Amino acid sequence: MFPAEFDYERAESVSEALGLLERYADADVEVLAGGHSLVPAMKTEGREPDVVVDLDVPALDAVNALDDRTVVGALTTYATLVDSGTVRGTVPLVAEAASEVGDTQIRNRGTIGGNLAEAHPGADLPAAALASDATVLLRDRDGKREVPATDFFRGGGETAVERDELLTGVRVPYPGDGGFAYARKTHPATGYAMVGVAAVVETEEGTVTAARVAATGAVDRAVRLPSVEDALADEPLDADTVDAAASEARADVDADRLRSDAYASGEFRGELLETYVARALETAADRAAGDTPTR
């Protein structure tokens, strides 16, 4: 299988990439990072861009830990997210979600920027970004723009990225004391999550002070689960609270919106959602209590 013919342009800097997006403003352009969504889609899913702009920008393959946040460059691979002591030490949920992506070879090539820009409804990192309260960093010819993860995913693979913009990175604030987890039901053939749940639960002396819980795979985009979060707030982080919070999961997604496809029915995904919210919260609670090593 070959992709259809296209023109290939390599950009070695952000400004060069933005210049190419401007030059080809009237063409159908795809931005290529690791290529593990785009190349298969160009072979079999009818994506036939006129031009592919390949990002070969070392500056975007970087992880920078700052005072209260880690900035991850868009071209950082999943493998780097998993292996990076900085990522594991400061924003471990991102490392844990990345460790679940695909397989060894996919993690070697696929990037965080490509993952978020592609916004596959079963992708892992969008859930981690939401539960981490991350901010997506965009650039165009006029400057920078920041979009909170909660505003970034628009459903069905659509995102806040405009056609003249480049996703350059993600800013992830450090979680407070407490626990985190990413738990998912993997579809064995596609490698994507049928349902995946990311959770950050901040605690003080065993009581929840803040909770962010997000799900991927359930509907057409990754979403926060506000009813689950509310059920955790100000409660002791114990088994009863976890059960009560998980039982709210289905209230956060309209049953009609549950994804139904050849891999799983919407009804099954709804069942999985409740189960995997519970599993993520159980692990987060164990970690908050110090029962489970974080890595």
Next chain:
Amino acid sequence: MSTHDITLTVDGTTEELTVESRTLLVHALRDELGDTAPNVGCESGKCGACTVELDGDAVKSCTVLAVQADGSSVTTAAGLADGGLDPVQRAFHDEHGLQCGYCTPGMLATTHQLLAENPDPSRAEIRRALKGNVCRCTGYESIVDAVETAAARLRTGDGGGEEPTAGSERAGAPGPGAED
């Protein structure tokens, strides 16, 4: 359509070739250069039969454009054999880690990365590392056995007995990359 002059170093030999934008690395290797160790299996990035090491990372060469690999170093399963089977290949042979052999070049490439990073993997770690390499005939037990055997031999510097000097560079203790 655009074409591009690229340079690839494949199994130690530097090659210059001209590829279309859409030429996939696996086709450049097989059809342009005659390096037929990586096999074309599912063509959709799932089966791993086309896996090669690209600058030391196991990648599915059906999901990389050849032009993306410009300037890179590619190691195929054939390149691992230097005058004889290397310890990983020898272990797959000894443990019956293959039947038809179609998936094997990819299994070897991924195993090489695994053992460079983790010289003493558990069986669970081996299975996790090889998740992206699908075998449809022999089953995975003997493949995991083979990787365990290869790891043990590499740790002790025993290349497998019959050809102790084969693949000598790789047969010794894992290099500094093991700590990465």
